[in-house]
Amino acid sequence: MVREDRRLGLLKGQQSPDFHDVKPSLTEWRRVVSAVETSLPIYDSVSEKISLNKAERARELGVEYLELAMNGWVIDVGVGPGASTRMLLEKGFGSIVGLDPSITLLRHASSVFPKESFHPVLAVSEYLPFRRGSVDAVLTCFALRDVLDPDASLNESSRVVKKLGRFVVVDVGKPGNLLARFFVSLYIRLGMPIISSILSWRRVKGNPFRMIVPTYDRLVSNNVLEESTRRVFGNSKLQSIMFGGLIVLTAERT
Numbered sequence: 001m002v003r004e005d006r007r008l009g010l011l012k013g014q015q016s017p018d019f020h021d022v023k024p025s026l027t028e029w030r031r032v033v034s035a036v037e038t039s040l041p042i043y044d045s046v047s048e049k050i051s052l053n054k055a056e057r058a059r060e061l062g063v064e065y066l067e068l069a070m071n072g073w074v075i076d077v078g079v080g081p082g083a084s085t086r087m088l089l090e091k092g093f094g095s096i097v098g099l100d101p102s103i104t105l106l107r108h109a110s111s112v113f114p115k116e117s118f119h120p121v122l123a124v125s126e127y128l129p130f131r132r133g134s135v136d137a138v139l140t141c142f143a144l145r146d147v148l149d150p151d152a153s154l155n156e157s158s159r160v161v162k163k164l165g166r167f168v169v170v171d172v173g174k175p176g177n178l179l180a181r182f183f184v185s186l187y188i189r190l191g192m193p194i195i196s197s198i199l200s201w202r203r204v205k206g207n208p209f210r211m212i213v214p215t216y217d218r219l220v221s222n223n224v225l226e227e228s229t230r231r232v233f234g235n236s237k238l239q240s241i242m243f244g245g246l247i248v249l250t251a252e253r254t
């Protein structure tokens with residue numbers, strides 16, 4: 001019998017060329033979550049600015065793809081301060097599960113969104129507490145890069161989404177093209193920390209947005225992520241923004 005490996009949905013024995021040793025330690029992962037908590041008062045404004053005002057457009061593209069699921073259940077995985085949930089609610093989605101391992105962020109989201117539409121769940125994407133095929137869509141914005149185990153998270157999302165249900169990842173991307181990757185990496189490692197330091201100065205402790213750098217370093221290339229998603233969901237489509245520095249990855253469960 002052929003056994004499926006949980007990593008990237010690969011067959012046992014197969015290895016992805018790019019996905020070695022990319023998992024953070026538990027300590028590093030906690031630091032990332034705690035950095036998002038620290039950034040809470042300024043998260044929405046600063047994250048939009050350091051994306052060069054492209055994050056909102058990327059979220060919009062992701063949410064548009066989910067419109068078919070508007071009357072069903074959508075999980076916003078890694079809901080954080082709630083930017084994507086806010087957009088879902090504005091577009092008319094009425095049953096949203098906001099899932100996050102941070103009680104601080106979930107409390108915040110619960111305090112700003114209506115109780116009848118927003119349902120907070122304290123959990124991690126690697127172990128989604130839902131039945132197989134029980135939700136219409138999963139959306140994960142700027143969060144897959146932060147999780148402990150992206151492979152398990154993809155597998156879990158695919159498990160809980162119903163047949164023909166939809167899946168969207170919006171995130172920072174690592175382009176396959178070496179020139180594009182050079183400029184995106186330069187921005188993430190040098191430009192973004194400088195801009196975010198200026199924008200965070202005296203508003204929160206330190207510069208929590210610096211945590212984007214190690215998560216970017218661990219990130220697989222856009223092609224590898226797309227291939228992994230296709231393997232797990234049966235299909236996938238990648239839209240690149242800013243030469244692949246920002247991606248909207250969509251898939252429908254076959």
Ligand SMILES: C[S@@+](CC[C@H](N)C(=O)[O-])C[C@H]1O[C@@H](n2cnc3c(N)ncnc32)[C@H](O)[C@@H]1O
Pocket residue numbers: 033036077078079080081082083084099100101102105123124125126140141142143146147148149
């Ligand atoms: C950078 S924030 C993104 C928040 C929001 N989705 C957005 O678009 O602005 C990443 C979020 O992922 C959450 N996260 C980290 N690890 C996770 C995991 N294993 N499962 C689910 N969420 C996780 C963090 O707590 C944080 O709220």
